[in-house]
Amino acid sequence: MTHRYERLVEVQALARVEGEGAMHVRVRDGAVEDVRLEIYEPPRFFEAFLRGRRHTEPPDITARICGICPVAYQMSACAAIEDACATTVHPAVADLRRLLYCGEWIESHTLHIYLLHAPDFLGYDSAIALAQDRRDLVERGLALKKAGNDLIELIGGRAIHPVNVRVGGFYRTPAPAEFGPLRERLRRALDEALATVAWVAGFDFPDFEHDHELLALVEPGRYAIGSGHVATSGGRSFAVRDFEDHIVEEQVPHSTALHARLAGAGRYLTGPTARYTLNRRWLTPLARQAADAAGLGEQCRNPYRSIVVRAVETVYAVEEAIRLIDRYAPPPEPAVPVPPRAAVGRGATEAPRGTLFHRYELDADGIVRSARIVPPTSQNQAAIEDDLARFVAGRLDLDDESLTARCEQAIRNYDPCISCATHFLDLHLDRG
Amino acid sequence: MDVSKPTLAVWKLASCDGCQLTLLDCEDELLAVAGRVRIAHFLEASREVLPGPYDISLVEGSVTTAADAARIRAIREQSRTLITLGACATAGGIQALRNHADVAEYTSLVYAHPEYIATLATSTPIAAHVDVDYELHGCPIDRGQLLGVISALLAGRKPDLPAHSVCFECKRRHRVCVVVAHGLPCLGPVTRAGCGAICPAQQRGCYGCFGPMETPNLAAEAELLGATGMAPDDIDRLYRLFNTTAFADLLDAAGEKS
Incomplete structure (x- = not known):
């Protein structure tokens, strides 16, 4: 009888991700037998306690799912409820929302690039350790991140969990003159963002390509952020209102997050690389040029x-913010009324880490009867696990410590937001 | 490595990460703070984990699992000064809305496989489990207050944290009262100061994310909210949000008195 060799690589608490999770890899007889990205972030039941709330409440409530991307939650919630109530916001409100969202892309991407991800490529435990050797780099990252936060604060009233967003628009719209100093700041931020692309393009990237189907919102004419239809690299295309026909979620034993898959296809990936691959042509010339110079090519797998894609998207978000500020004229009213009606509404927007779907069922008084939230990380979890299995299989010669560190880095590639991913089936799905 | 610097640890229980992100959002001060302390445990920012004990522990999140109840006791034992951050840690957070539901029924209805999930029936603040030295309120906490507390502790003095209402802060900033001028419902009179009265600045009433002030007059507030046209159901919803346990305890106490 041969001796069976079993090797376990475990990361009990993943560092530099949002939220808490762990990873288990089981190797037996030289083959990867099992890979699990375990999400043990405690359940918080958002979809359950949204029931019984007024249709005006989900933007503030769902923001609390994630402190890193609250604007994404507010925007998807507004989109879904306005869809249910057949409301169209004023174009200037739509622009102001896009501007606010640019702030979140800048803030979240820069957080990930400088504080969470870059230390992996440079061999540091943290950006704070990196700052001891290269303070200038970390200061540049913090300055760029602050520009994003300043933009959110100006429009949203607060950087984390903004207070100015409401269904139908905003509570108050800023006067154009309020953007003056920030516009100047964003001009400098554009240089910082371009320098960031050049910096990260020089990192050493392992040879590794995946073949996941890629999914993102697409909006012909511009890089989709807060609106558009859903498209995939496999040629699938559907309206946001049909997302439940195409995206199926299931519960797995090792995770408090649900796994999503494309009906009839399987695992898929959403997020910056999916957006870049599907929407590259809609980047600004400057952002596309930066991508070309960084060697990104037509798609990123x-x-x-x-x-690098996050850095390119940051360039885009800064440029787009300046463009939106330059053409900004306040809407006649900060918000349009949103009278409730008995209906189901669906909305999707591009959170920094991928497409975020919301669905609400309202009664005639505007009381939420059921809610469903499909965050990016639960959509990506199957793809991340698949990557990890292939990645580990090719690197079994590494010792445990370096293999563990490399696996952690592989997970951080996806900027997983574990706080977001933790949620549960809603009542409707379970009765069947 | 400078062993003379005080050690700082950041911990997370059930929460959104926003309060600990507030530390990383101190873009102008982060590196200065990092120069004054040894960051010994801060998973969101660093892989490096140093063993305890820790001089200052910042705790985000509420207790919602048996494992976390044990974990917070272990953290307390390892921490000289323990500071709770935000509405989850100080009041159970929005996830404490489960405390008012029939959890057994709720769970069996919501889960496809409830056997995979370990969770308690309630979401409770840290102070319900261990002694807490200072509490920073808010959903999320205020950046200035966080820096103020860290600076005070490093200087060896007691942090100065307000217990008065948002109204004081609002007046001090020369804001127009949204209740008087616009007839908007506002929890400012009963909510703890600290945010900078940011909602009235956006022409919106305060929604109480910093929790109750020290001596709130809920009966007078109920009249005020009623006068703006709010129905009792909606007043109830307004209180039952991010600090639901803190406000609900007061409402229950007020109900028993009347």
């Missing part, structure tokens, strides 16, 4: 290069 190496998850390690996602850091």
Whole structure:
């Protein structure tokens, strides 16, 4: 009888991700037998306690799912409820929302690039350790991140969990003159963002490509952020209102997050590399040029290069913010009324880490009867696990410590937001 | 490595990460703070984990699992000064809305496989489990207050945290009262100061994310909210949000008195 060799690589608490999770890899007889990205972030039951709330409440409530991307939750919630109530917001409100969202892309991407991801490529435990050797780099990252936060604060009233967003628009719209100093700041931020692309493009990227189907919102004419239809690299295309026909979620034993898959296809990936691959042509010339110079090509299927894509998207978000500020004229009213009606509404927007779907069922008084939230990380979990299995299989010669560190880095490629991913089936799905 | 610097640890229980992100959002001060302390445990920012004990522990999140109840006791034992951050840690957070539901029924209805999930029936604040030295309120906490507390502790003095209402802060900032001028419902009179009265600045009433002030007059507030046209159901919803346990305890106490 041969001796069976079993090797376990475990990371009990993943560092530099949002939320709490762990990873288990089981190798037996030289083959990867099992890979699990375990999400043990405690359940918080958002979809359950949204029931019984007024239709005006989900933007503030769902923001609390994630402190890193609250604007994404507020925007998807507004989109879904306005869809249910057949409301169209004023174009200037739509622009102001896009501007607010640019702030979140800048803030979240820069957080990930400088504080969470870059230390992996440079061999540091943290950006704070990196700052001891290269303070200038970390200061540049913090300055760029602050520009994003300043933009959110100006429009949203607060950087984390903004207070100015409401269904139908905003509570108050800023006067154009309020953007003056910030516009100047964003001009400098554009230089910082371009320098960031050049910096991360020089990192050493392992040879690794995946073949996951890629999914993102697409909006012909511009890089989709807060609106558009859903498209995939496999040629699938559908309206946001049909998302439940195409995206199926299931519960797995090892995770408090649900796994999503494309009906009839299987695992897929959403997020910056999916957006870049599907929407590259809609980048600004400057952002596209930066992508070309960074060697990104027509599509990006190496998850390690996602850091370059985030940097390119940051350039885009800064440029787009300046463009939106330059053409900003306040709407006649900060918000349009949103009278409730008995209906189901669906909305999707591009959170920094991928497409975020919301669905609400309202009664005639505007009381939420059921809610469903499909965050990016639960959509990506199957793809991340698949990557990890292939990645580990090719690197079994590494010792445990370096293999563990490399696996952690592989997970961080996806900027997983574990706080977001933790949620549960809603009542409707379970009765069947 | 400078062993003379005080050690700082950041911990997370059930929460959104927003309060600990507030530390990383101190873009102008982060590196200065990092120069004054040894960051010994801060998973969101660093892989490096140093063993305890820790001089200052910042705790985000509420207790919702048996494992976390044990974990917070272990953290307390390892921490000289323990500071709770935000509405989850100080009041159970929005996830404490489960405390008012029939959890057994709720669970069996919601889960496809409830056997995979370990969770308690309630979401409780840290102070319900261990002694807490200072509490920073808010959903999320205020950046200035966080820096103020860290600076005070490093200087060896007691942090100065307000217990008065948002109204004081609002007046001090020369804001127009949204209740008087616009007839908007506002929890400012009963809510703890600290945010900078940011909602009235956006022409919106305060929604109480910093929790109750020290001596709130809920009866007078009920009249005020009623006068703006709010129905009792909606007043109830307004209180039952991010600090639901803190406000609900007061409402229950007020109900028993009347």
